[in-house]
Amino acid sequence: MAEWPSVDVVVPPTTVRLEFSGRRPEHAVRDLGGVYAGDRWGASPTDGDFDYRYTALGDDEVTIRRSQMRGAIHGVVPAGGDYVVTWMSLGSTEVELPGGRYALPLETPVLFPPDEDFSFRAADHDQRLVHLDRAFVRRIAAARGATGDLALRFDVERLPGPDGARRWQTALTALGRALRIGGPESAAWRGAKAAVVEVFLDLFPPVVDELPAVLRQPRNARLRAAVQYVRDHAAEPVTISDLAAASGLSVRSVQESFRRVFDVSPLTYLRHVRLDHVREELLDEDPQAGAVGDVARRWGFAHLGRFSAAYVERFGEYPKQTLRR
The missing domain is CATH 2.60.120.10 (Jelly Rolls)
Structure with missing residues (x-):
């Protein structure tokens, strides 16, 4: 038929x-x-x-x-x-x-x-x-x-x-x-x-929101504000108290919300955002510039050894390998 x-x-x-x-x-x-x-x-x-x-x-x-x-x-x-x-x-x-x-x-x-x-x-x-x-x-x-x-x-x-x-x-x-x-x-x-x-x-020119879809849910509106604060201020010193003030949540609620939605702490989420920014810059850098340390410090990583270990854990390669691509 x-x-x-x-x-x-x-x-x-x-x-x-x-x-x-x-x-x-x-x-x-x-x-x-x-x-x-x-x-x-x-x-x-x-x-x-x-x-x-x-x-x-x-x-x-x-x-x-x-x-x-x-x-x-x-x-x-x-x-x-x-x-x-x-x-x-x-x-x-x-x-x-x-x-x-x-x-x-x-x-x-x-x-x-x-x-x-x-x-x-x-x-x-x-x-x-x-x-x-x-x-x-x-x-x-x-x-x-x-x-x-x-x-x-x-x-x-x-x-x-x-x-x-x-x-x-x-x-x-x-x-x-x-x-x-x-x-x-x-x-x-x-x-x-x-x-x-x-x-x-x-x-009111819109920007395409690259935040995860789960943050569009009305019940996550305050967490969304905290995440947006992280994204807007990732290169600056950020504390959980800052996220609480930006979102209108208590410090404990900020911690619980990040765990509930992302299964990480707020500071781990911040570190991931910073690492993502570092990777974006390294992919655009001149391999001869040797700029890994400068880029890392610009995104809040003061201890380069710890930064390198965190980078490998997140991306499966060392920062210098990314720079040489």
């Missing part, structure tokens, strides 16, 4: 239409915390009456949203979910990560941290948000250049300049117009939402 060729089924995006409002802080916590799977949220009046309003329109690939509040709200937003770009036009919002705290500027597109839990405080605000589905962003990023099956990583502290802010506003104006005129099932909407992702990728 002949077999029919398999056909990929394309599931059309689902329309998103959401609106709620209220005058009670506990209802704001229920409604807004529900949208963002929030944890430990609270709300209160600031000066006078409390009220809030939230709207969202689009589809499950891109939605345009607006959040307005007379009052204050705070809480924790878990890692994962959509990429969310916000534009504050009134009020104040402060974001806190394990590595520090920063206030969102007005009239500037800002990317909320997508890959680690963060806490926030907002008061008397009016902000417009754009939610971008991760898979949709990945498809467009892949069309711009190969990304393989690795995750994208974004610098949440990057702030576009005035030209970038104008580009974002122009893209959002076109997105809103397509939504009003054609609706979320129109060709105009499909083109406009692809264009807004293109601008997003220009304003």
Whole structure:
């Protein structure tokens, strides 16, 4: 019996239409915390009456949203979910990560941290948000250049300049117009939402995340921050206390997390990262330069005998053999 060729089924995006409002802080916590799977949220009046309003329109690939509040709200937003770009036009919002705290500027597109839990405080605000589905962003990023099956990583502290802010506003104006005129099932909407992702990728240039796939799991978000710290500071003195501060974990939890996921201690993981960097440099060095010692010291290896033994254990050859390749 002949077999029919398999056909990929394309599931059309689902329309998103959401609106709620209220005058009670506990209802704001229920409604807004529900949208963002929030944890430990609270709300209160600031000066006078409390009220809030939230709207969202689009589809499950891109939605345009607006959040307005007379009052204050705070809480924790878990890692994962959509990429969310916000534009504050009134009020104040402060974001806190394990590595520090920063206030969102007005009239500037800002990317909320997508890959680690963060806490926030907002008061008397009016902000417009754009939610971008991760898979949709990945498809467009892949069309711009190969990304393989690795995750994208974004610098949440990057702030576009005035030209970038104008580009974002122009893209959002076109997105809103397509939504009003054609609706979320129109060709105009499909083109406009692809264009807004293109601008997003220009304003917040992603890098392909070479971290292990296991660190993409939300439960490993804090360990991910510690691993990223190791990668960013491998040439510097690094202590377990530094990793604890970067990740928001206790020293003991840092040690247990590295053992659980990598089956090595944090300092052994650091040594492996340093050895990998040494090997990369030796493979690029001139064999006549005799630079093994210099490269090793640059990556934190003060005792060259111990370094050589660790190198052989990891790569099965001596550093000078790598240099002569």
